[in-house]
Amino acid sequence: MIPDPYKRVMHSPSQLTVHLFGIRLEEGGRGESRDPATNQTPPKREKNSGILDNPQSPVNQNQIQKSHSTGGIGMALRGEGRATINQTDSPVQRTEEPTSTVHVPSEMSAAKMIIELKTEINELQTEIDKSNSEEVEMSGTQMIEELKTKINELQTEIDKSNSEEVEMSGTQMIEELKTKINELQTEIDKSNSEEVEMSGTQMIEELKTEINELQTDIDKSNIEEVEMSAAQKIEELETEINELITVITKLNNEKNEMSDTQETETHELNKEIIDLKKEIANMNSEIVEMSETQQEETHKLKKEIIKLESEKNKMIDTQEKETHELKKEIKELKTEIDKLKTEKNELTSEKRYGSKRKKMS
16 A cells, blocks of 8 residues: 655645646636745746756655666656666566657646546546456556556656746645655555555555545645635735724814814804994994985985075076166167167257358358
8 A cells, every 4th residue: 555645734726836747727817826924925946946856855866776676767757758667576577658748728727637637547447447347467567557657747747847937836736746756656666576466456546545635635725725815805804994994083083173173163253253243233323324314414405405596596587687677778778879869960960950051141
């Protein structure tokens, strides 16, 4: 049986952007991880710096030593695409051709990736059941070799993903998966060295169990992420509510201050309005008094004007009478003058006639 040393703290899928088996794990559309304590994004890893690319890492040291006995398994785990099984104590010697890259859509969730892997395992199981039904004897070693080939293909995809820029959290997940594969390889080598034949069906069932545990861990991490996200949202809402309460309190205080100030200003304005009304009343009273006085003066002036007009009319009448009398007197004087002129003429005429008579006599 394969031990279960795969104990780790899962990162949330929303914090992962991982190219794994040609599949891009992404949720939330951000593709970045942050340290919850500092809220900082970790630095990006260098290209081709996975755990299997470092010969000094404990896993690679272990696999390099095992590659002497397994005949190229370490090379296969490094994703070089060719595994040569040349084990002296194994009844089967087999050489695998370079594995082909399986192209999978780039945008796919971890759950979908696991479902597809389960589908492939089920298809392999179907082929095994079919071969069993045809009474084809296949040793456990041969089945293990096929599983190794499958692991090599997966490792090739992992190494391909290492050639791209991967977030630190995604690299950690890939390294943990590599560790899992290395542990599975160790168990396979151990079973080979002990000449323990294990059927491919049993190995596939154990691999299914491993995948189910991995799925459980992912689901658990998703639940924890949802719970953390909900708690974080609640805290953010509480913070926002507290800020709103602070703003409302501040506005209420300002409103109260403005209300007090407004009451004071309103009181002063009312007082000023009362004073203005008093002043207007006084002015109206003065205007009434002035109006009454003006009316009296106007009445007096009108009476005086009427009197003056009466005197004027009297003067005009008197003047007209005097004029009429003067004209009459002038007329009489003119008549008198005419009479005097006539008498003068007569006298003059008699005087001339008398002198002529004297001359003639």
